[in-house]
Amino acid sequence: xxxxxxxxxxLFTPPHSISNDELVAAFNxxxxxxxxxxxxxxxxxxxxxxxxxxxxxxxxxxxxxxRYAMDxxxxxxxxxxxxxxxxxxxxxxxxxxxxxxxxxxxxxxQANVTPADIGAVIVACSNLQRAYPAVAVEVQExxxxxxxxxxxxVACSSATFGINVARDMVAAGSVKRALVVSPEICTGHxxxxxxxxxFIFGDACTAxxxxxxxxxxxxxxxxxxxxxxxxxxxxxxxxxxxxxNRAAPEHRDDTDKLFVQQxxxxxxxxxxxxxxxxxxxxxSLGIAPTEVRRMWLHQANGTMNQWIARKVxxxxxxxxxxxxxxxxxxxxxxxxxxxxxxxxxxxxxKGDVGVVCSFGAGYSVxxxxxxxxx
Numbered sequence: 001x002x003x004x005x006x007x008x009x010x011l012f013t014p015p016h017s018i019s020n021d022e023l024v025a026a027f028n029x030x031x032x033x034x035x036x037x038x039x040x041x042x043x044x045x046x047x048x049x050x051x052x053x054x055x056x057x058x059x060x061x062x063x064x065x066x067r068y069a070m071d072x073x074x075x076x077x078x079x080x081x082x083x084x085x086x087x088x089x090x091x092x093x094x095x096x097x098x099x100x101x102x103x104x105x106x107x108x109x110q111a112n113v114t115p116a117d118i119g120a121v122i123v124a125c126s127n128l129q130r131a132y133p134a135v136a137v138e139v140q141e142x143x144x145x146x147x148x149x150x151x152x153x154v155a156c157s158s159a160t161f162g163i164n165v166a167r168d169m170v171a172a173g174s175v176k177r178a179l180v181v182s183p184e185i186c187t188g189h190x191x192x193x194x195x196x197x198x199f200i201f202g203d204a205c206t207a208x209x210x211x212x213x214x215x216x217x218x219x220x221x222x223x224x225x226x227x228x229x230x231x232x233x234x235x236x237x238x239x240x241x242x243x244x245n246r247a248a249p250e251h252r253d254d255t256d257k258l259f260v261q262q263x264x265x266x267x268x269x270x271x272x273x274x275x276x277x278x279x280x281x282x283x284s285l286g287i288a289p290t291e292v293r294r295m296w297l298h299q300a301n302g303t304m305n306q307w308i309a310r311k312v313x314x315x316x317x318x319x320x321x322x323x324x325x326x327x328x329x330x331x332x333x334x335x336x337x338x339x340x341x342x343x344x345x346x347x348x349x350k351g352d353v354g355v356v357c358s359f360g361a362g363y364s365v366x367x368x369x370x371x372x373x374x
Contacts, residue, residue, distance in 0.1 A: 002171055004171055004210060005216055005223045007110070008107040008208070009107050010104055010105065010107030012100075012205040016071065018075060018076065020055035020066070024052075026076045026192075030081055058199040061301075062200065063301065063326045064327065064331070066327065067187075067330035070185055085188070094135065096183040097135060099185075100205055104139065108209060110209070111216070111218045113211075116144065117177055118175075119148075120166065121178070124152045124334060126158060126189075127185065129185075134150055139181060147175055155334070155360045156359060156361060157360055158358075159337065160334075160358045160366025161364070163366075164227040165178075167210055167227060170211060170212060178210045181206070184203060186201035189239055189241065189259050194260075197261065200330065202331065206334075225370060227368050228367045231364045234361075234363045236363075237361035237362075238261070239361075274359045277367055278312050292313065292353055294348060295317065299326045299339070309321070309322040312355075320347070336358065349372065
């Protein structure tokens, strides 16, 4: 098999940042209004009073301090508590396409290739704004790439699963180069009225160029030594929004049409699943844990990442070995591990090995083991 590499990455960061204090102020204003509205029912014991949130609670629960969003005003309005993003005409670039173009152009420049050099575009993300035409085909048209394009969704593991697909296509000779783009507007499916999860997500978009290392003109390619994927069905992270909701309109606005999770169960189930898969993947490639210089993990929860890194390495990982972008970006679904890789791959020398790993709903886990080639 030819040596396939990640030769460029790109990142689009939305224009608006929201701090924990700002988010909590909006949430607590909503809680106060709801409790006042239901005061009589609460006094009678018919309704349970809503509990306020705090910035300290958010940091302790997740490690998150801020997040970026495509809209700020709607999220911080206690009467709305949701992003407000104007719908575009069919003749305009969609918002996900616009995000993808920004990240893709940076990735192409880093890989030292042009749009005409790309043979396939994969838009891999948790939520797509429409069923068809594929957002990937729209990106292909707007960017000016060749070949073909398609969308795929494996929730938070979408980017690493997309890299796996891209690697296999390049290795098989289907295309010379592929582009994996993950435009995530996670705030669109987040329930900002739920104390347990209103702080979890932010928005972002990443892009990754995958190509044959032998023909790469990139300055700092990372050879893909191997990929490994796993899925296991679970209802502990779920979103029931879909086109069939209109067929049951009495449930169309139920809370399960937004992001819902059983956080403690997810931690208990997913953490060992990830650690075992990454450890087995390294072992299958003859790589000892002591050889791993960097772990770019999915950015969902700081405690979870520390636990996984400890299990894989056999010791606590330093901030350099298992970097985090949670404080600034929050959970950006499939973008998380790629943002971490994009921002934290300096300081490595030729031959150093690292792990890009994402995990989440499904359950799903994607592991991409790379080695700095130059």
